[in-house]
Amino acid sequence: MTGFLCATCGQTHDSIPMCLGAPAPELWFSVPEAEREARAELSSDQCVIDGQHFFILGRILLPVVDGDDSFVWLAWVSLSEANFMRSCELWESEGREAEPAFFGWLQSALPGYAPGTLSLKTNVQTMPLGQRPLITLEPTDHPLAMEQREGITMARVQQIAEAAFHG
Numbered sequence: 001m002t003g004f005l006c007a008t009c010g011q012t013h014d015s016i017p018m019c020l021g022a023p024a025p026e027l028w029f030s031v032p033e034a035e036r037e038a039r040a041e042l043s044s045d046q047c048v049i050d051g052q053h054f055f056i057l058g059r060i061l062l063p064v065v066d067g068d069d070s071f072v073w074l075a076w077v078s079l080s081e082a083n084f085m086r087s088c089e090l091w092e093s094e095g096r097e098a099e100p101a102f103f104g105w106l107q108s109a110l111p112g113y114a115p116g117t118l119s120l121k122t123n124v125q126t127m128p129l130g131q132r133p134l135i136t137l138e139p140t141d142h143p144l145a146m147e148q149r150e151g152i153t154m155a156r157v158q159q160i161a162e163a164a165f166h167g
């Protein structure tokens with residue numbers, strides 16, 4: 001699917017994204033901008049706030065039942081300090097995918113879900129070098145967890161894109 005007519009704004013968008021995500025963990029946005037440099041470190045993959053809140057960026061895969069690829073949410077997960085440090089130790093290590101999954105809490109408010117997605121329980125599996133960690137949600141009846149287990153349609157991908165584009 002290349003483009004789509006947006007039900008929210010009535011415009012045609014050039015393409016339907018198969019990957020969307022949050023630029024930073026939600027806690028990042030609560031730190032006043034003037035204090036961020038002193039209190040927080042944010043890279044493309046990791047974030048530490050006040051030396052006591054530790055986050056990594058991973059992928060939530062939603063199988064697309066009527067498509068060729070999965071839809072991917074890039075999302076931030078909080079880890080314990082020990083698990084964050086262990087993930088850092090393994091960051092450039094071959095075979096790191098053999099490490100047991102880390103428990104984490106989802107820390108990205110993904111649009112288009114009610115109830116919201118903050119603080120859902122997850123497991124974060126380190127993947128081979130060059131791949132972001134894989135986030136698996138606890139198997140609950142939350143819509144995001146159900147979509148991860150059961151898959152979504154391209155029509156749902158369009159709904160997600162509309163929610164992401166237009167809040």
